[in-house]
Amino acid sequence: MVKVYLDLLSQPCRAVFIFLKTNNIPHTLEIVALRKAQHKTPEFTKLNPMQKVPVMEHNGFVLTESDAILKYLATNFSVPEHWYPTHPERRAKVDEYTAWHHMNTRLHAAKVFIYQVLMPRMTGQPTDPAKLEKALKELEETLDKLESMFLRRQAFLCGDDITLADLLAICELMQPLGAGRDVLKNRPQLQHWSNRVRSALKHSFDEAHSVLYQLRDKATAKL
Numbered sequence: 001m002v003k004v005y006l007d008l009l010s011q012p013c014r015a016v017f018i019f020l021k022t023n024n025i026p027h028t029l030e031i032v033a034l035r036k037a038q039h040k041t042p043e044f045t046k047l048n049p050m051q052k053v054p055v056m057e058h059n060g061f062v063l064t065e066s067d068a069i070l071k072y073l074a075t076n077f078s079v080p081e082h083w084y085p086t087h088p089e090r091r092a093k094v095d096e097y098t099a100w101h102h103m104n105t106r107l108h109a110a111k112v113f114i115y116q117v118l119m120p121r122m123t124g125q126p127t128d129p130a131k132l133e134k135a136l137k138e139l140e141e142t143l144d145k146l147e148s149m150f151l152r153r154q155a156f157l158c159g160d161d162i163t164l165a166d167l168l169a170i171c172e173l174m175q176p177l178g179a180g181r182d183v184l185k186n187r188p189q190l191q192h193w194s195n196r197v198r199s200a201l202k203h204s205f206d207e208a209h210s211v212l213y214q215l216r217d218k219a220t221a222k223l
């Protein structure tokens with residue numbers, strides 16, 4: 001049986017959660033609340049000395065890193081082939097995106113959330129406008145690349161069906177919503193893509209994002 005350790009306010013955790021739910025992979029879920037520092041306890045540190053979520057455990061095998069976890073699940077469980085294609089070139093395109101993802105989509109969308117929500121909460125200081133402006137500019141450059149390099153004229157980032165790449169990307173691009181910011185607002189191409197991804201993921205998408213929606217509602221009430 002698969003066991004996962006997640007906090008649903010974490011983007012890579014939501015990707016793992018949605019993948020398990022969408023593909024009906026039997027699992028148990030242990031919530032590790034980052035805001036309560038549950039990732040710093042001795043028990044969790046023994047499991048993942050890097051003190052980060054997500055973590056997966058399967059028959060004694062422990063794995064960290066969402067990218068590795070998703071690929072492990074896609075290759076070890078009976079899931080539709082489109083997630084992580086077996087055809088070498090189609091699989092390589094997914095690997096190409098997931099290699100790029102962490103220093104681009106993830107880094108830049110996360111920074112917006114960190115500067116606007118996490119830092120003020122942790123330090124009690126207001127958002128630094130210069131840092132936020134730089135983060136937003138970098139995010140715009142990443143969105144340009146998502147449109148021109150990955151999406152181009154295809155329905156999904158790596159072809160004509162949904163893959164792990166789309167799942168990782170959408171979870172990151174949702175994160176600034178926690179600050180009341182819809183980063184796809186003026187991007188019809190990415191909006192259409194997002195609608196396609198969300199309809200492929202069905203109810204598990206909203207279930208995974210319910211905590212983020214609560215943050216969004218609080219943030220937009222303040223605007």
Ligand SMILES: N[C@@H](CCC(=O)N[C@@H](CS)C(=O)NCC(=O)O)C(=O)O
Pocket residue numbers: 009010011012013034039051052053054064065066067102
């Ligand atoms: N590259 C890792 C990133 C894991 C990560 O940074 N997790 C964050 C939550 S999104 C975390 O656990 N942060 C706690 C900390 O750094 O103290 C992945 O994709 O799984």
